[in-house]
Amino acid sequence: MDLFLQQLLNGLTLGSLYALIAVGYTVVYGIVQLINFAHGEVFMIGAFGALATWTVLFKGQTGLWVLPFMVLGAVLVSVLVAVVMERVAYRPLRHAPRLAPLITAIGISVFLQEAVRLWYPGAKSALPFPQIDLVTGAAFQVGGITVRRSALFVIGSLVVCAVVLWFFINRTKMGRGMLAVSQDPDTARLMGINVDRIIMVAFAIGAALAGIAGVAQGLQNSNIDFYMGFLAGLKAFTAAVLGGIGNIYGAVVGGLVLGIVEAMAVQFIPGTFGGSPWKDVWAFALLIIVLVFRPQGIMGARVVDRA
Amino acid sequence: MSAAAIHDDAAMAQASSGAVVLQATGVTMRFGGLTAVNNVNLTVSEGEIVGLIGPNGAGKTTFFNCLTGMYKPTEGQVTFQGTVLPPKPRAVVQAGMARTFQNIRLFANMTALENVMVGRYCRTSAMALTSILRGPKYRHEEEATRERAKQLLDFVGLSNTAEHLARNLPYGDQRRLEIARALATDPKLILLDEPTAGMNPKETEQAKELIFRIRDLGLAVVVIEHDMRFIFSLCDRVLCLVRGETLVEGSPVEVQRDPRVIEAYIGTPDEDEVDDEAAKEEHS
Numbered sequence: 001m002d003l004f005l006q007q008l009l010n011g012l013t014l015g016s017l018y019a020l021i022a023v024g025y026t027v028v029y030g031i032v033q034l035i036n037f038a039h040g041e042v043f044m045i046g047a048f049g050a051l052a053t054w055t056v057l058f059k060g061q062t063g064l065w066v067l068p069f070m071v072l073g074a075v076l077v078s079v080l081v082a083v084v085m086e087r088v089a090y091r092p093l094r095h096a097p098r099l100a101p102l103i104t105a106i107g108i109s110v111f112l113q114e115a116v117r118l119w120y121p122g123a124k125s126a127l128p129f130p131q132i133d134l135v136t137g138a139a140f141q142v143g144g145i146t147v148r149r150s151a152l153f154v155i156g157s158l159v160v161c162a163v164v165l166w167f168f169i170n171r172t173k174m175g176r177g178m179l180a181v182s183q184d185p186d187t188a189r190l191m192g193i194n195v196d197r198i199i200m201v202a203f204a205i206g207a208a209l210a211g212i213a214g215v216a217q218g219l220q221n222s223n224i225d226f227y228m229g230f231l232a233g234l235k236a237f238t239a240a241v242l243g244g245i246g247n248i249y250g251a252v253v254g255g256l257v258l259g260i261v262e263a264m265a266v267q268f269i270p271g272t273f274g275g276s277p278w279k280d281v282w283a284f285a286l287l288i289i290v291l292v293f294r295p296q297g298i299m300g301a302r303v304v305d306r307a
Numbered sequence: 308m309s310a311a312a313i314h315d316d317a318a319m320a321q322a323s324s325g326a327v328v329l330q331a332t333g334v335t336m337r338f339g340g341l342t343a344v345n346n347v348n349l350t351v352s353e354g355e356i357v358g359l360i361g362p363n364g365a366g367k368t369t370f371f372n373c374l375t376g377m378y379k380p381t382e383g384q385v386t387f388q389g390t391v392l393p394p395k396p397r398a399v400v401q402a403g404m405a406r407t408f409q410n411i412r413l414f415a416n417m418t419a420l421e422n423v424m425v426g427r428y429c430r431t432s433a434m435a436l437t438s439i440l441r442g443p444k445y446r447h448e449e450e451a452t453r454e455r456a457k458q459l460l461d462f463v464g465l466s467n468t469a470e471h472l473a474r475n476l477p478y479g480d481q482r483r484l485e486i487a488r489a490l491a492t493d494p495k496l497i498l499l500d501e502p503t504a505g506m507n508p509k510e511t512e513q514a515k516e517l518i519f520r521i522r523d524l525g526l527a528v529v530v531i532e533h534d535m536r537f538i539f540s541l542c543d544r545v546l547c548l549v550r551g552e553t554l555v556e557g558s559p560v561e562v563q564r565d566p567r568v569i570e571a572y573i574g575t576p577d578e579d580e581v582d583d584e585a586a587k588e589e590h591s
Contacts, residue, residue: 173424173431173449180414180425187412190375192400192429192492 002144007263013151015259016158017220020213021236022243022251023165024206030182030246031202032094037105038085040233041112042078042207046214047129047224048120049077054130064134067215074211081112082207083200091196109229116226126225129218136219154216161209162252169248174201182246238287244297253299261286326353327388328496328527329404334373334383336366336551343369345551346383349529351496356518356528358542358559360535362571366551367531368409371498375399375406388495400429405489406498409531411481415474419465419484422473423456426491459487463517479510486517496527503534515541539563547571 024039053073058066089108093101116123140147169175180188181198189195217232218224235258243254265282266275273281290298329351336344344366351357359367372378374385379394386392387402405426414422431448460466463483468476473484482502489497499518503511511534518541522528532538538545539559547554547562549571555562562568 171449173428173452176417176421176425177428179417179421180428183414183416184412186377186396187408187414188425189396190377190400190406191425191488192397193425194397 003267005143006145007267008260009145009147009151011260011263012256013148013154013220013259014262015239015256016154017213017216017232017255018236018239018258019158019252019255020154020161020209020216021232022239022255023161023248024210025237025240026243026245026248026251027178027202027206029240030248031178032090032199033098034090034101035105035237036090036203036206037102037233037237038108038112039082039206039210040229040231040236041109042082042085042229043210043214043217043232043236044224044226044229045081045112045116046074046078046207046211047218047228048116048123048214048226049211050074050215050218051127051129051224052077052120058130062131062133064132066130067132067135070130070132071212071215074215075208076211078207078211078214079204082203082210086200086203091199109233113226113229120226123226126223128223129221131222132219136222148220150216150219153219157212157216158252161212162249165205165209165248168205174198178202235283238284242287242290242297244299247297247299250297250299254297257298258283258286327351328353329374329529330386331374332383332386334370334380334385336369336373336378337381343551344373344380344548347548347551347553349546351527351529353495353527354522354525355544356522356530356542358538358545359529359531359548360533360538360545360562360568361548361554364550365548367548368500369551370548371406371500371529371531374498375404397429400492400494403493403495404498405492405494405496407482407485407489407500407502409500409504411478411485413473413481413485413488416472418470418472419460419476419480419487420453420456420469422484423459423487423491424452426459426488427452427455428492430491430493456487456491459490460484462490462520463487464513479506479513482506482514483517486521490521494526496529497521499528499530501531501533503532503537511537535563 021039021043024042025036028034028036028039050070050073053070054061054066058069085108089104090101093104135149135153137149139149169178177188177193177198178201180191180193181195185195188198214224217228236255239254239258240251241254242258243250243252262279262283265279268274269278269282327350329349331347331349334344334347334349335342347366347370349357359370361367369378373380373383373394376392376394376396376399384391387399387404390402392399392402392404414425417425431452457466457469460469463486465480465483465487468480473481476484486497486499486502502518503514506514515537518528518530530538530541542559544557545559545562546556547565547568554571555565555568557565
């Protein structure tokens with residue numbers, strides 16, 4: 001039983017990370033029907049933004065008070081990158097055939113990886129991520145379960161972000177604008193909504209969450225590298241599809257389910273097909289099964305919609 | 308509810324009744340070799356109800372699309388209260404022109420109230436950051452938006468369905484909701500594209516009464532409709548389009564009696580009914 005709860009917690013932690021990134025795929029898809037494959041790189045850049053903030057301003061500091069600044073730095077950098085990316089690479093292709101922005105996304109993805117690898121000092125190999133005493137210190141023992149402090153940070157981030165996002169979508173003018181654009185952009189324009197701005201905001205929201213995820217990943221793994229966005233992005237995209245792409249709460253649910261399935265598969269599938277080498281296989285097998293029986297995903301592929 | 312409560316400028320509008328709101332000159336729209344709208348002129352004054360009729364494919368909706376910036380007219384220009392409108396929907400709404408659609412285009416997965424609140428978008432200022440920080444100005448504005456949306460739902464007779472999803476509303480209610488949403492943008496002129504399509508006689512009568520009430524707020528109204536009885540008893544002036552060109556423009560009686568209109572549009576008329584309608588029109 002302890003083992004089960006332990007893996008559930010590990011799964012939730014991993015899943016929260018996926019969920020934070022997955023929201024970015026799903027929000028953008030809900031508004032412009034574009035799979036932004038460069039989103040994983042936005043996550044990676046967020047982590048580097050936090051690292052840079054720490055290196056430049058707070059080098060050597062390990063107090064908790066540094067963390068908000070690191071998160072802020074991460075969010076600023078990833079939002080900036082996402083907004084510029086949208087403006088420069090996607091907006092000119094708004095009316096191009098679907099394949100054009102898709103290929104562009106892959107191009108941006110490679111570009112961002114290489115840019116960080118070549119330009120960030122020392123990024124050719126993995127860089128140590130600053131450790132914050134209170135968040136990365138010794139783990140708690142609750143019953144028979146080991147609770148890592150960084151896990152609490154990741155899960156807490158997801159909860160806070162989900163609540164803020166819910167308020168934003170359902171209780172603000174901008175959120176209503178997003179719902180309107182996702183349902184009918186032409187009519188939304190006729191209500192005086194600046195559709196280009198809404199699209200930019202969608203990118204910015206996704207990027208902000210990805211930036212926070214970047215910090216979380218750095219704290220969890222204690223080091224970061226320019227390639228970390230690839231697999232995380234792929235998994236998060238899977239989570240978004242699993243939950244129902246376009247549905248924000250689907251992305252959260254999809255992320256958590258994916259994380260938990262991976263954690264459980266590592267522990268409880270016996271024999272040759274068990275253990276961590278096979279966890280990705282089981283994760284994607286789950287995706288295939290869900291898509292066969294429920295192509296719209298777990299929560300339904302509604303456009304950005306209340307869950 | 309008093310008219311003034313709905314439209315702050317109502318009193319002012321009535322004082323200056325007759326001022327030209329919309330002036331479209333030489334509007335032409337070509338799609339490749341097809342001329343959908345050819346050199347159409349339309350002038351609409353405050354407090355006026357203008358009907359736009361014509362057989363299917365005459366270019367009525369295309370003309371609406373040109374007016375509202377959804378299409379960029381090939382030639383011609385649209386002037387609204389003295390300034391030339393750029394062919395951008397957002398600028399058009401901002402200037403004070405709103406529309407509804409022939410095929411209802413509500414935000415189906417939002418509630419009736421939210422649909423109307425979206426209509427307030429262009430008249431409120433709070434942007435992304437302020438709405439996250441939820442400052443007092445933002446809360447005040449949000450409250451005002453909600454209040455106004457409720458008033459408008461009340462105005463079109465939908466106060467009981469505010470929390471229903473738009474897609475679950477009966478057809479006639481959806482049409483009225485579209486009108487409420489358009490009114491939420493504080494227009495000076497509202498364009499209604501077949502507001503009674505698919506309605507039963509009772510709903511049509513309610514729609515007519517609603518349009519009169521909108522006019523009484525000081526708005527100008529342009530209506531596309533196929534229901535002749537409806538058009539001729541509603542409008543101050545009627546414009547008949549055929550194959551993208553203006554065939555006749557005049558009072559309902561003139562248009563109704565024009566043999567070209569009857570030939571082009573009404574086909575073989577039922578003499579009694581036409582006379583009957585004309586007589587009623589002359590009495591009123």
